[in-house]
Amino acid sequence: YRTKIVARSQNNKMHTIISWSIPLGNNILLSYIFAYGLGNHINITSILLPTIGILFIALGNYMPKTQRNRLVGIRIPTALNNDINWFKxxxxxGLMFxxxxxMMIGGGFLGMISEFWTIALMILPLVLITVVPIIYSIRSSHKA
Known part of the structure; x- marks a missing residue:
């Protein structure tokens, strides 16, 4: 329990962003549902992808400043075992985020033109965000 308190105090900005993103996302989704119920047909991807993109940009800016912990950040074993590997x-x-x-913001705007770009610019960023840091961390740990 104590480690959670220490990690939260060290990474307070990340927790604030994560905590506020849930009610903000719910309000955006509820607004869309009400608009759809009133007969306004809005492309949801043109709203959600840029919103998620803004969230990723905000998280990516604070990610390099986080201390090693088990709550926020890219928490794979090779990064958790070494401070230098953690920060790298x-x-x-953070850069990938x-x-x-x-890319997601662009996907939201290009989604109005083509469904292909919506799907491509939704999947490709998620692959970048997950795969690149994991491969980098594993390679970095083998070099040390």
Missing amino acids: TQRIG VVGGF
Whole structure:
């Protein structure tokens, strides 16, 4: 229990962003549901993808500043075992979150043109955000 309190105090900004993203996302989704119920047909991907993209950009900006913990960040064993690997992994992960966030924002706008771009710019950022930091962390741990 004590480790959770210490980790939360060290990474307070990340927890604030995560805590506020849930009610914000719910309000956006409820607004869409009410608009749809009133007869306004809005493309949900043009709203949700940019919103998720903005969230990823905000998380990516704070990720390199997080201390090693088991609550937030890219928490794979190779990063958790070494402080240097942790900071390198969070740095590359933060960069991927920002790049993926901008791709999702673009996907929301290009989604109005083509459904292919919506799907591509939704899946590709998620692959970047997950795969690149994991491979980087594993390679970095083998070099050390």
